[in-house]
Amino acid sequence: MPVDAVPEKLLNWYDAHHRRLPWRAGPGEPRAAPYRVWLSEVMLQQTTVAAVKSYYAHFTTRWPTVADLAAADEAEVMAAWAGLGYYARARNLIACARAVVNDHGGAFPDSEAGLRTLPGIGDYSAAAIAAIAFGRRAVVVDANVERVTSRLFAFDGPLPVGRPAIRELADRITPDERAGDFAQAMMDLGSSICTVRNPQCLICPLHGDCAARAAGNPEAYPVKAPKKAKPQRRGTAFWIERDGHVWLVRRPAKGMLGGMRALPTGPWTDADPGLAEAPAKADWVEAGSVDHVFTHFALRLRVVTTRKPAPLNEGEWWPIARIEEAGLPTLFARAAARAIAAAQD
Template sequence: MADVQQSEYYSGDIARQLLAHYDAHARTLPWRTPPGAGFANPYHVWLSEIMLQQTTVAAVGSYFQKFTHIWPSFAALAAAADADVMAAWAGLGYYARARNLLKCARVVVTEHGGRLPETEAELLKLPGVGPYTAAAIAAIVFGQRAVVVDANVERVVSRLFAISTPLPQSKPQIRAATDSITPDRRAGDFAQAMMDLGAGMCSVRAPSCLVCPVAFACEGMRLGNPEVYPAKTPKAAKPQRTGSVYWIQRGNHVWLIRRADKGLLAGMRALPDDQWTARLDGHSTPPAPAAWRRLPVQVSHVFTHFSLLLDIAVTAWPAGAADPGEGEWWPLKSLDKAGLPTVFRKATEAAMNAGERICACKIVVRR
């Protein structure tokens, strides 16, 4: 790691140079207020920060626009039906964020009069708000000096200070180093400038060091190998799980269930499955007695902690028979409005693209 005294010598220059660059080159984002235009909309910043957790800016943009159009305030979101919010979130992943989004909006309305608390300590008490999000809101919305460290900032600071300790063990070092260069004024702009730098010039591979506004202070560049930072502990291989999903069709409708309120993809609409989890393979037992036929296709999906390979079994459901259990018949032509999680959207597309046409009396396979 670079000498601390040298880092302190550069700290003020780093902030000045980076803020000057940000003033001229800040990214235009739907939730961001341009430099010099005042503090950002608290609801917009909070919503975007929750959405951006472990998700790219490119993926979040359309979801942010949709949410702010349907629910333009904390009060509007707090009054929304859980199922509607979960359906609108479908495809963005990490669904616990959507559940915490609702919880947080309701706490803000009921306990804080519809306004976000202004301190990091109070923000940390809100559902779904961790240290990074609390610091980002405090700095960007309320102008407080806060140390904001996301993955982009980790990369920039690791290179500036040549921090060789692997992540995640280096997080305290990175935070201390970020603290040493965070200015007392314009901490929010500084945080966003660091994020922009990491998302652009200071990219994972082939960083643009020659045009970087803080290259003069970068120890990683001086050593000639900025790309080796941040060092990372090798990840353990993800376990592979297997399971099945079940396509039950009656006429022009397919049977959907609501998943349990706790656990993976909690509360989401989905196709029935055989209870696979991150720890266990599915048991291969269909949800109801029927003439099941397995399709000659499989669906793969990667979750945060495991990979999944799914078989797909299909059956036709007689028009006069009792329903297969608890669930709902959903029109095939409106499946895109069901808010299915990505893994079940993949299974739906695979089933329909496999050329299966399921009628009330039998399964007809197109040859």
């Protein structure tokens, strides 16, 4: 099926129907600032537009330039990221801002290769920023592009092995001009029309060009390798209270929820660890448990509380009335809510 007309059709559709998003250039503005494009792309990695919006607004208000972010207090940035997930992104965000200021004179590299060297910027983000912020011709491949492209060509090589081949197909339809708009058009199309389930082929601008549509099985693409089962793990969180304050720790920089404030916990294992590795000697009171699902395992976190702890180290007393300002990841925000609710029973 010939695809020569695909770029023009898609760009025409984009001109008429594209989403208005805070990080996109407004009318009369040719391109958004590289800092804003970069910030939005990092936030959008594996994350929905709806979830990103309020975080993007806060970050751009609190840190309007890359220099502001480079000079920011790390703990404040991590707390501002709390709830968005994939916290390595926040650590890399700070490292990247500092690299731009220290190694690139405060300006983002304007090429895909230059961007690719920065922390937290991989193949996708480098291509997206080069195309959207700098007008470069780059082949931008995210999950939307993989879905649209695999359907367009009825490409049935299973992911992730088939990924390089899909990139070749995407390269074939990427125009020399307006590659940034083309990429965003593919993503808008993927999010609104060429969806994972129930694609709206009847209103798709590429209806007549799509091999999967012609075959009547668009939902069959992309083909994916089977996924593994999620193990169930168990752990215990310790809510230690004194004079209206709770004891919080900071998790190690690497690993789950790395660098984030948290309630103390013991190890997360396949059996209930109980009170093993409690941070203090105390008479623990049950406060219930929280079930939380991560990318590669599910966790049942038992919450226990005390108001009379033995001495503690390496942590801080945080006012319970302002617990939402601690920047707890969602797991611990839920555990905290459980402890507070239990105290009122």
